[in-house]
Amino acid sequence: MDPFKNIRPYTDAEVAGVLKSLVNNPSVLKALIGFQFPGILAKAPFVKFIVKQKLISQIKTIYTIDDYQMIFKDLMEKVVKESIASFEVNGLEKLNKNENYLYISNHRDISLDAALLALHLHKSGFRTFNIAVGNNLMEESWASDLFRLNKSFIIQRSGVTKKEIYSGLSLASQFIYQSIFRDNTSVWIAQKQGRAKDGVDATDPAMLKMIHLTERKLQSEASYFNSLKVVSVSISYEYDPNDKLKAKELDLSQSNSEYVKEKDEDLKSIANGIIGIKGNVSINLSEPMKFAEADDYQMISNKITQSIISSYKLHASNYAACNLLGIDFTQDSYSSEEIAEAEKELNQRVKSLEIGARSKLLEQYANPVIRKIQST
Structure with a gap:
């Protein structure tokens, strides 16, 4: 039995079924039509038919997660070309292509923060990562499907009881451990829940506690985060x-x-972020961070915050x-x-x-x- 079945990224064997479900979901078609066709044109009957036929045609070429990611890669390259004046990523020389990292990033855009870094890593010969996404974005099951097709896993931060909330956070902690130490896959996670809508980047110690849950009885805070090879990520957009x-x-x-x-x-925010003009965009990566044995969650979060602020363009x-x-x-x-x-x-x-x-x-x-x- 797969304990992560309901939160992990989809596998190749699941791709065909998920895509078929998405194409036949009226909510998916409505959302895509709303994004692509403004105003009254979106209500025209022929528009729904055209969009659905286009989707059916596209999924005929998608058999694996890699196939899906290649289409997503083409989309991201189009985003860079059409909505970004200049795009730079600094710090890859500090990293090893054969090692896994826990990328802890400031958070400004729902989907682009991780996607832009993943694009550059892929083009530079680095492995990409699993992306942590909060279940607050998953009001619709099809939205969850789209994220999970693109190497995202879901952090269940809500529940009826405290026990349910703890169980969801603990499962995410276990999945992060599984990804990095057993599946040979890096992980990207935002430094706190939600975007920094006021432009103030700060790492939440509670997020670090969640990550540490699975090893809290076996390793100290500093020891575990040193083993995860934390890389701070500072992304800045000239215009949001x-x-x-x-x-x-x-x-x-x-x-x-x-x-x-x-x-x-x-x-809608995801669509705006993808389509809207962003001017110059910069991503700066730290070298894998080292924490002192006496560092607790607050000290570790302070150091990550300082690293992100100091490298912010x-x-x-x-x-x-x-x-x-x-x-x-x-x-x-x-x-x-x-x-x-x-x-x-x-x-x-x-x-x-x-x-x-x-x-x-x-x-x-x-x-x-x-x-x-x-x-x-």
Whole structure:
């Protein structure tokens, strides 16, 4: 019996059945049509027929996870070409192609943070990784299917009782151990639950506790995380396609108003992130981190946070936001013209927002500068 059957990535033997189910799922077709065809055109009967026939044609060439990933790779290369001005990944020379790592990353975009790194690893001859995804994104079973086809595993963070929650987290911990030490596969996980919508990157000690659950009685915190070969990942986008949506949510939360997600809002955010213009994108990797034997969860999380902040690539948009908020800074990476141009772009983005949300949007871009200043 497979203890991970309900959370692990799908296997080659499961691909055909999952794809057939997806193609025949009306919710999948509705979502794809909504993403591809705006407004009234999406309601035209022939559109549903065309999309379904296209899907049927595409899945005829997919027999394995590798086949699926090659299609996903082509999509990601198109994303880089059409929505990213420049894309750089630094730090691969610190890693060994034959070893496995636990990549702990800051989190800005639901799907792209891991996908962009996986693309570059693949193109550079490195093995890719299993991706940790929270079950909060899995309101629809077909969304779970799409993620699991792409080497994702599900962390069950919710449950009716504390025992159920603990059981879900413990199973994820066991799967991470299984992936790295038995299946010879690295793992990518965000440094905390949910995206850093305010631009403040911080590692949650609770996430580290979850990872350690399976070995907590056998190894100390530091010993286990040293054995996992933790690599901190710092990803930065010059512009966030979902910045306005995040700003509205943050503004409502601060004013004590209840923020109720629209149906399929996370899926819409995924689509926005993929399609929207991102400007320059940078990913910086640390060497495998070493923790002192006395380090506890809080100390380990602090060190990972510091590593991510110190290697975070700041863009002209970050400094432009500081200017617009009246925050002092010194920098020599960008000309005054580049920052002025970024200010124009940010002013354009906040035009349609209420005053409170405007501030929240600018803070998203300014906070990485503030964090760097505070950490030095």
